[in-house]
Amino acid sequence: MNTTSSKHLPSTTVPIIQIDAFADALFEGNPAAVMPLPHWPADELLQRIAAEKNLSETAFVVAALPEGVEAPEPGCPAYHLRWFTPAIEVDLCGHATLAAASYLLDSVHPDATRVQLWTRSGWLHVDRAGEGGPHGGFTMDLPAVPLAVTDIDPVVTAALGASATEAYAGMDLVYVLEDAATVRELAPDLAVLAGLDTRGVVVTAGGRGSEFDFVCRWFGSRAGVSEDPVTGSAFAQIAPLWAQRSGKAELVGRQLSARGGTVRCRVVDGARVELTGNCIRFSEGVAAVPGLT
Missing domain, CATH: 3.10.310.10 (Diaminopimelate Epimerase; Chain A, domain 1)
Known part of the structure; x- marks a missing residue:
């Protein structure tokens, strides 16, 4: 898709949320954009959106799991999660995972205590860690990366x-x-x-x-x-x-x-590392995404 052709494509409006992860107050921690999508568009479009946001990471989530992938905990919310910097798709990102999970748990599944996320690094999960504040927030489970x-x-x-x-x-x-x-x-x-x-x-x-x-x-x-x-x-x-x-x-x-x-x-x-931090929502709006039908 090039810039000229994208002008003539119909646009679909989707939510986009900016969240400061690992932050005990606004403007601390690491800001991530979170964009829930109805389905996966072309990778080129995802990369262009991430470049447009120009944050260190944009997290895209889709409710449908890839064919043949089953959530380890039936009945627990499960999503497919991908991470893009302004330049590349990455294999693992912590702060955007925390941000995406905080959005899903706070706004989509307020009665759930855990969300499961299928990623390039396999299954990850994020739990509520408390009621917020310096000892609350969210806890995510990541694979320990050997050195x-x-x-x-x-x-x-x-x-x-x-x-x-x-x-x-x-x-x-x-x-x-x-x-x-x-x-x-x-x-x-x-x-x-x-x-x-x-x-x-x-x-x-x-x-x-x-x-x-x-x-x-x-x-x-x-x-x-x-x-x-x-x-x-x-x-x-x-x-x-x-x-x-x-x-x-x-x-x-x-x-x-x-x-x-x-x-x-x-x-x-x-073998695993649990990371706990708070998330502070900075903004919530909509994005008109061309070619997402």
């Missing part, structure tokens, strides 16, 4: 402007830095990071001397996101690392972006 030890690349070190003590390869490149202050003060060369053969770069350090067990930041220029405010999929990689080091299954992490966000983590048998 493999890798060499510290001098190109990455120069681009970050800080030395790492360790490096790992997972869904992203993960660099462990000396302390939280170093993570907070980084001003990396995003153009160099965008040229790396990886989805993104996570920098992390222990939270010694603070209320947090660990801190992090995430840079994903290659995925169309210079710096993500709060990255659930990054926590799925680094929470098991910090849990192993601390001997604690439950930890609190903080992403030190300009907006900032707190994520309560629970590592389950080293």
